[in-house]
Amino acid sequence: MGDLTGRRIVLGVTGGIAAYKAVDVCRRLVDAGAHVAPVLTKGALRFVGAATFDALASERVQTSLWDEQNPIPHTRLGQGADAIVVCPATARLLSDYRSGRSGDLLTATLLATRAPVVLCPAMHTEMWEQPAVQENVQVLAARGAEIVGPDVGRLAGGDMGAGRLAAPSAIVDAVERVLAGGGRDLEGRTVLVTAGGTREPICPVRYIGNRSSGKQGHALAVEAAARGAKVLCVSTVPRGAPDVPGIEVVGVDTAAEMAEAVQRLAPGADYVLMAAAVADFRPVGVADQKMKKADGPPEIRLEPTTDILAELGRTRTPGQVIVGFAAETTDLRQNAAAKLTAKGADLIVANDVTAPDTGFDHDTNAVVLLDAEGGEAVVPLAGKRQIARAVLDAAIDIRHRHNARNGETE
Ligand code: CTP
Numbered sequence: 001m002g003d004l005t006g007r008r009i010v011l012g013v014t015g016g017i018a019a020y021k022a023v024d025v026c027r028r029l030v031d032a033g034a035h036v037a038p039v040l041t042k043g044a045l046r047f048v049g050a051a052t053f054d055a056l057a058s059e060r061v062q063t064s065l066w067d068e069q070n071p072i073p074h075t076r077l078g079q080g081a082d083a084i085v086v087c088p089a090t091a092r093l094l095s096d097y098r099s100g101r102s103g104d105l106l107t108a109t110l111l112a113t114r115a116p117v118v119l120c121p122a123m124h125t126e127m128w129e130q131p132a133v134q135e136n137v138q139v140l141a142a143r144g145a146e147i148v149g150p151d152v153g154r155l156a157g158g159d160m161g162a163g164r165l166a167a168p169s170a171i172v173d174a175v176e177r178v179l180a181g182g183g184r185d186l187e188g189r190t191v192l193v194t195a196g197g198t199r200e201p202i203c204p205v206r207y208i209g210n211r212s213s214g215k216q217g218h219a220l221a222v223e224a225a226a227r228g229a230k231v232l233c234v235s236t237v238p239r240g241a242p243d244v245p246g247i248e249v250v251g252v253d254t255a256a257e258m259a260e261a262v263q264r265l266a267p268g269a270d271y272v273l274m275a276a277a278v279a280d281f282r283p284v285g286v287a288d289q290k291m292k293k294a295d296g297p298p299e300i301r302l303e304p305t306t307d308i309l310a311e312l313g314r315t316r317t318p319g320q321v322i323v324g325f326a327a328e329t330t331d332l333r334q335n336a337a338a339k340l341t342a343k344g345a346d347l348i349v350a351n352d353v354t355a356p357d358t359g360f361d362h363d364t365n366a367v368v369l370l371d372a373e374g375g376e377a378v379v380p381l382a383g384k385r386q387i388a389r390a391v392l393d394a395a396i397d398i399r400h401r402h403n404a405r406n407g408e409t410e
């Protein structure tokens with residue numbers, strides 16, 4: 001981890017109930033040696049007093065673009081910052097920053113900086129899950145902002161769900177990480193990720209499918225792009241895929257189309273992440289016409305599809321890291337470990353889809369990471385973006401270990 005001694009951090013605080021936790025973040029940054037300049041929005045001042053930050057931070061609180069003592073404060077703050085952290089970041093801040101609006105000192109400072117930006121969203125679950133908010137976060141992440149949280153937990157008013165501000169220690173860790181340059185550790189790498197469930201047609205109308213939403217695969221794509229990778233995202237839900245720079249989306253429907261796309265793209269990829277739920281069997285032949293009820297229950301004969309992950313395990317290029325997923329309902333570790341070996345993957349991301357708030361269509365997940373060297377890590381319930389971060393951290397580690405063994409450096 002980096003050292004914050006002497007680093008200039010602008011701490012932006014917006015008007016959400018979690019603003020009181022920014023006080024703790026401020027204190028931790030100062031304790032770690034940083035010079036903290038607090039910028040509070042008008043909304044933030046309704047939740048916490050300027051005097052609190054005046055007492056704890058390294059400079060007086062600033063709230064306005066129109067300060068006579070201190071002309072053009074946003075350029076001074078933005079240009080002088082080593083990093084900016086916005087904690088909490090409300091839906092409005094995310095929207096303004098995404099669209100380049102600079103109506104107040106904080107948004108103007110964000111536009112006037114080239115320093116890394118850490119955004120810590122916090123809001124009610126309904127707001128966090130709005131497509132508009134999710135899209136803003138994806139775009140900002142793809143432009144290089146480090147998104148920390150939100151966590152799942154108790155929210156204002158007693159509700160439970162995703163939207164709680166990340167822990168202050170995690171926020172300070174993220175500031176250290178971006179300052180250490182760790183934010184772009186996939187620069188120059190190509191990441192191939194699959195997402196969603198395949199659909200195997202029975203007739204022109206019906207298909208055999210599964211409950212995968214593509215959310216975990218898409219979160220991996222966004223996280224990899226945010227870390228500097230060129231991302232190829234083969235998705236069965238291309239309309240739900242992130243439409244952001246750095247991610248090329250290839251839409252597919254069936255297991256055969258996914259296999260074709262992956263086999264074509266994998267040789268150029270440094271990492272392949274098989275997050276898609278691929279059908280193991282498909283109907284033999286597709287009926288030309290819609291099957292009619294009057295004809296009675298159809299007999300559908302099935303044949304196996306290609307196991308794409310196993311194929312990748314056999315045909316991998318030197319140094320390539322291959323990650324598989326295992327959605328299980330029983331014997332999580334045994335089943336996942338068996339898949340790891342049988343398919344020749346470097347890492348298996350296993351989740352128990354029967355556990356609350358995990359797996360299909362949820363915005364959260366909880367996984368166990370098993371690697372081919374016998375390593376195991378538990379990632380507790382968190383947003384799919386955070387799960388993606390842990391998966392990529394583990395995959396990067398594996399690549400470094402491979403390289404170290406082969407005496408190579410990157
Ligand atoms: N997978 C694949 N091609 C298939 C089936 C699965 O590439 N035809 C990949 C998935 O993308 C996932 C991993 O293999 O990364 C495990 O998928 P899963 O469906 O859990 O495993 P299966 O081998 O199909 O085993 P089972 O259905 O018996 O649990």
